[in-house]
Amino acid sequence: MKTIAVATIGCKTNQYETEAILNQFIKSGYKLVDFSQSADIYLINTCCVTNRAEYKSRYLIRKAIVQKKNNTNIVVTGCYVENDSDFLHQFNDKILTFNNNEKSQIFNFIVNNSKRENTKSFSNQFIELTTDKFYLHTRVPIKVQDGCDFFCSYCILPYVRGKPRSRKQENVITQVKKLVKNGVKEIVLTGINLGLYGREFADYSLIELLTDLSTKTDIQRIRLSSIEPMFFYDRFIEYLATNQKICPHFHIPLQSGSDTVLNKMNRYYNSKDFIKIIIKIKNEIPDAAIGCDVIVGFPGETDAEFEKTFSFVDKLDISYMHIFRYSPRPKTASSYMKWKSNGVKNKHRMHQLLKLNAKKKKKYFNYLIDNKIPLKAVLEKQENGMWTSVSDHYARVYLKDENAKKGELKNLVAKKIHSNGNGILGEKI
DSSP states (O other), X not given: OOEEEEEEOSOHHHHHXXXXXXXXXXXXXXXXXXXXXOOSEEEEEEOOSSHHHHHHHHHHHHHHHHHOOTTOEEEEEEHHHXXXXXXXXXXXXXXXXXXXXXXGGHHHHHHSXXXXXXXXXXXXXXXXXXXXXXXXXXXXXXXXXXXXXXXXTTOOHHHHHOSOEEOOHHXXXXXHHXXXXXXXXXXXXXXXXXXXXXXXSSSOOHHXXXXXXXXXXXXXXXXXXXXXXXXXXXXXXXXXXXXXXXXXXXXXXXXXXXXXXXXXXXXXXXXXXXXXXXXXXXXXXXXXXXXXXXXXXXTTOOHHHXXXXXXXXXXXXXSEEEEEEOOOOTTSGGGGSOOOOOHHXXXXXXXXXXXXXXXXXXXXXXXXXXXXXXXXXXXXXEETTEEEEEOTTSOEEEEOOTTOOTXXXXXXXXXXXXXXXXXXXXXXX
């Protein structure tokens, strides 16, 4: 039996695409093996959003080359390929590269010896890549949107993912129906800029898609991946509060609490706008988990500007943060800004925000415990004799249940914070 090993770096959109490609190979008789094992195919879905993501991509490519047998195919795809890396060119005789728009052609190229189709004319089209089964996820990502044209000054995605385009609603609904039949309980709607979904359609937006998925399929839980602040308008927030299938978990990129830095970043809001959004969400959904992205060390960020960010986030009613060090990306506006990187200072700022993040998470965990907030969780794996999963409120839960099975949806209540500090112990209700 032929074997395939896969590795994915980066966003949920990448994760979805890997699963869709993997499903084609498994259906044709391939066996999935661990990436550290010998395989007939190594599929590496790369990322270039940060220096760290590029490093991970290069590491996995080198690892696959070391493990390569005579007839092994090493397939490298994703945004690092789009970035036209000199690193990749040196391995032209050892790897096969496919850009993002060519991902749907990988299986036929390798298994059926099909010729590659020119994808330049597809730049304004959503290229369908679907799967009815997932092998790596129990809370499964569903790609419904691709591309972005916001051109934030630090972000390379518009250059490597192209213009915004949306997936046809009937294709999304059909796929979700099939997944439900195969036992999927929770989906995560994802895209490069999810809030732009439906922009090219007449009278059909993310709200309409959520309504159709809630009423026309039997999916039990719908989670939204990251959505930009400007898309949390009043009608959308009010809708989220009324749809009981949508997880009360919203990840809203902030990036900075300083208006001067936000302006340099070419963000479409200021700190006052952001506060209003958080207050509105909390008024409508008091127990909602809200997370933010924060970038440390943006070119020219002063001590005063960082202190504004720290103070702003400290007062903000959020549950957690994802914290990143600024990485200069080629082609972006910020890569041309004059600045001096200060690793020691940025490390200290990261440490401050990480401590604040731990404080925020603990406060939110205690809120869930003290108020006996009902939680729903699709069981993912077992650790030290307990089932664990990320709940609908984005709190990791641990459950003792000898009769439970992977993929089951459990109704829980939080009892106390786990000894590791990163989750809560739950019991069934």
